Amino acid sequence: MTTAALIHVLVSGLATGSIYGLVGLSLVIVYNATRTVNFAQGEMFVVSTFVAWSAARAGWPLPLAFLAAVVAAAVLALVIERAIIRRSIAATHWDVLIITLGLSLILRALAGIVWSHDDFPFPSYFGNRPIAIGPARVVPVSLGIIGASVVLMALLGALFRFTRAGRAMRAVAQNQTAAWLMGISVPRVFSAAWILASVVGAVAGLLIAPVVFLSTKMGLLVINGFIAAVLGGFGSMPGVVVGGMLLGVIENLAPLYLPTGIRYSVPFILLIAILVVRPGGLAGRVHRRKV
């Protein structure tokens, strides 16, 4: 294996890892605010990415098509949160989890009916031809994914740290009742979290679709996003990003040195390993239970 090949595989891993990170982030945003995991996240960005595809096909310029996807993602999240999730507010987290699982199946089937289950080529801003940097050759599309993800992650960080809405979300995450008493509208924070998460997911979808092709299968990425989130200690945002990138890189490197079949179990091996060594995840704190 040449160094150039190794670097390429590494960078590819970082790129898919960034996507896992973004998907993980969207799960964590909803989880922090509402304490439920939204397993429909994958299918939600499948739908929004298909919206961009349809818009681009109808002759819209690419930036507008992408904007359409983001808007569609926000609207979809708002509708799902208001019409379904909020009504089951009295249900346990388990019930909501099952509801989101059901939603993922419904959305997948609907997307299949509207757009079919085929693979479609998806337009990208970034090229596929390698550029030489020293001895290494790097592909613009990988760099683009990593760059766009990092920028979005930084924006999210700033949003949570410096804006009122962000602080409100963090307050709700820490203590819902106290947040209520401080005059924060918890239902609005719930909606905002769903919308924000869906928008982050939509960006992940738009970034990865040119690489793995657009199809309803893309929703499966939510599993790796979930693992990234657990690796990062479900709740810590930087942790999720690191977890995602780590997962992407190891997933790509492992098959280079081990039988290729291992690739598909890497996420789970990693998950178990981390949970055994650091039960709280990479960046999480361990809440010990006395037994």
Next chain:
Amino acid sequence: MKSLYAIGAAILALALAGPASAEQGVTDTEIVVGCSNSFSGPLAFTGDQLTKFGLDLYFKVVNDAGGIHGRKVRTVYYDDGYKPQEAMANTKKLVEQDRVFAILASQGTSPVVATLDYLESNRVPLLFPYQGSPVTRGKKHVFSGMMLYDRQSHTMIDYLVGQRKLRSFAALYQDDEYGKAFLTSFEKDLARHKLKLLASEPVKRGVSDVSAQIAKLQAAKPEVTFLVLTPGPGAQALKERQKIGWNETLMVSSGPLTDERYLALAGGAAEGVEGLSLWPDPLSSDLPGVKQYREHMAKYFPKNEPNRYSLAGYFDAMLFAEAVKRAGKNLTRDGLATALEGIKGWESGILPPVTIGKDHETQRQGFWVRVDKGRLKPLTDWLRSE
């Protein structure tokens, strides 16, 4: 209660009193055929085209001309989404409820293989399944459709080693029945030439990049890399090769992969890729059968672009109609089998003259193509494999 029994008995009597000599699925005015196929899942496009725009296209032509021996052909389809267990349930339903005469052009190696024993033991003809696993060989009631994978491998390797003088080979294959059937055949055919597969890397279904597999294959430095994949991963492999600028290998796609969809997905990354094509170019070929197919498509489904899947279905329906015609007015399953076995040098105008012997293979040849400006350009005439 008594009256219920009476009704039951009456129904039973009626059922038994039907024309005892007639074959299941055949009446004086109708022949019912059908299949389980992919209308969702990874091969949904293929399934749709094969059946609703392929089989049905030719049957529309036949029916509008008055049918075969006065019988019109009616088709029934169910979706299995490329899942073997669904294919099995659908096939049972077709045989036991819809009472079809034959199963025609079901798709996908795993789903088709799942229904083999059931159809064979119930003596239901399985005609021209759209898959090429050699497992279907030697079955009494099965007539294969797509050129069988071992035959494809044989043809590909003989051409590459013989005419092209290439010596080192690797393969990227789908980790299932389809991929493994090819892999086994590659190894066997290379051994005939005293060669070995340098490396082989599996790809699983789902969403992931193939950079690690391609990096490993590149390290083995093969002159030829076979792609035995479905269109999505196949196109991904081509894009990955473009990403690393790996130009020293010739990528060659298997028969089932060599199609326009895969090219469309790969975009410019497909230039120069070669493969075994099992069908003439549906858009540009001027073979009489393909021309006629395009005319019929324009007449009945003007919005549907010609492609090799609907062409395959169209051909299957043509071959079926030919055999039904030869089997005569008193159509039975045995009569159909005898008629098919008797087909010798039959001109479809699409494939080279078709001869079906006791081995029940309907398609035995392919030709070599190279991607040139986004189209598959033929490099050879039909290649023989014996």
